[in-house]
Amino acid sequence: MATSNPPLKDDLDIVIPTIRNLDFLEMWRPFFQPYHLIIVQDGDPSKTIKVPSGFSYDLYNRNDINKILGPKASCISFKDSACRCFGYMVSKKKYIFTIDDDCFVAKDPSGKDIDALSQHIRNLLHPATPYFFNTLYDPFSDGADFVRGYPFSLREGIPTAVSHGLWLNIPDYDAPTQLVKPRERNTRYVDAVMTIPKGTLFPMCGMNLAFDRNMIGPAMYFGLMGDGQPIGRYDDMWAGWCVKVICDHLGLGIKTGLPYIWHSKASNPFVNLKKEYKGIFWQEEIIPFFQALSLPKESTTVQACYIEMAKQVKDKLGKIDPYFVKLGDAMVTWIEAWDELNLKDSKKPNGK
């Protein structure tokens, strides 16, 4: 049933934020069962989340988060899937794969089930090439290579920190696009993985995402969203902007493309609009901010980059809305909490 010799079995955690029973895992069983799951329960902690038998997991609800982080739990969002980043923090593994609980196994054009996790691992274990564009896409995929004119000095590539997977069926649209195109489905299977070029920002979606926690984990903070916050559905976007700028600075690569998952249902566009509308105009200033953001040479660790970034967020985005001052502070709290859990061995996460 479980894949024989799954890659990186002992080096990867699957992080799932949820508010419901995890029936969706049944379909993923052949692919996920060899791995350990970190389930981050959002919302009412007294509710019981059922996990199908046979899976190895730790489940953390809000009480656990508060207990483990103490006052620093304030940096973890509540009533928003942004809470998933708590799972990145308590993991002790080198790699993280995170997936939404409304995402199922997709099929490739030949009708075969797609082992999303294997493709992510492949993406992460092969180099990235952000300094020059390869027109045949991933030069490390089977039957492909660097094309004529690709500088040889750049063919070694650089380490890959992030693998961003895509979605068949329901595309990851914002509320306005959902409203305008209620029937649009993504049926296009694009058989490609590519490195996002240096200096280019992208909209990182948290639905189907893997990363090297040792390389970039401390920057994978999903911000302050949901309960008590003026904004939602920008958690993964925020992380993506921060992560891309830091990866560019540190010489790490980000890939996007394969693998696809099957996204089963669209969230409510009216609810989404309410969550998003501030983000929709704020991002018009946030993106130029990140495009222009430069980090000092002395910032050679993810943590140092992130703390510097938090400072600039407060200084420059604080003018848009006081929310960004709070967010900048939360970014610092996040790093403190990360380091407390990860640098010292004093606090062990209390998984169940």
Place this chain on the structure above:
Amino acid sequence: MATSNPPLKDDLDIVIPTIRNLDFLEMWRPFFQPYHLIIVQDGDPSKTIKVPSGFSYDLYNRNDINKILGPKASCISFKDSACRCFGYMVSKKKYIFTIDDDCFVAKDPSGKDIDALSQHIRNLLHPATPYFFNTLYDPFSDGADFVRGYPFSLREGIPTAVSHGLWLNIPDYDAPTQLVKPRERNTRYVDAVMTIPKGTLFPMCGMNLAFDRNMIGPAMYFGLMGDGQPIGRYDDMWAGWCVKVICDHLGLGIKTGLPYIWHSKASNPFVNLKKEYKGIFWQEEIIPFFQALSLPKESTTVQACYIEMAKQVKDKLGKIDPYFVKLGDAMVTWIEAWDELNLKDSKKPNGK
């Protein structure tokens, strides 16, 4: 036979450099016959090139080039397919599609013949989006759009100047890769068109390429290659570097991906190595030069950008090899010749 209502029938020329009879056109007849062809005959001008009946064309051999350009013909390469750029210069159309004579109609995964030209036209007529990455690729393709987190202010896009198509079967590899992977074939049909982000260079291949001549034509110079030159097979690469930097400067977009053509046979890797070997180490300095090249704000036309670029080529690349001084001069000559043929109406090209 000919497609009914072919798009841009009167606005597009197909430019084909060749040294042989154009039997390959038979396969393209349903797609190309509605259009006018500009055939640039390379090598011995006394040789007769046979063109299948029913095509409308002008054919220019070296004698014609010399007659039309006079002493400025020195900027047009001889015994190298770089001579194709003469065709861009003498065309009076808004759009150019150029294709090699060893490229045939490819099939899409459903087995249907791919109308490469229609896809190029589609690419050129839809906006480009170089300022932010869209993870679902071309937002203007059917069933796709901008994903969540894509700034709304950037969704209008910018005009597309270049459409770079790809190749099934024989990939466009350099000589070393051809030697190392003699049996590699490209069988991966990637169903995507994408804009190459601003600030990112790419290896532009001239095999299957379309562009808006009014927007970027004067920068589509394929350099000095072949007879009497120390280098070959860098003609399209050179044009690609120049064009990308100028497009970035002027706010024009470049797309790559669909359409595929079927590239029938690999050129001789030993001959290619001889042509390429200087380029292989020169490009290690040329690419950083183009990556760092900045054009003054006052350069608001392609011609002005190109003349400024020629100056910098001579100044900065001249140190690598005297060839680049000659090339910088040829770039200026090219622009002079372009303007002579295109700005004034005094010299009409002598097509047959």
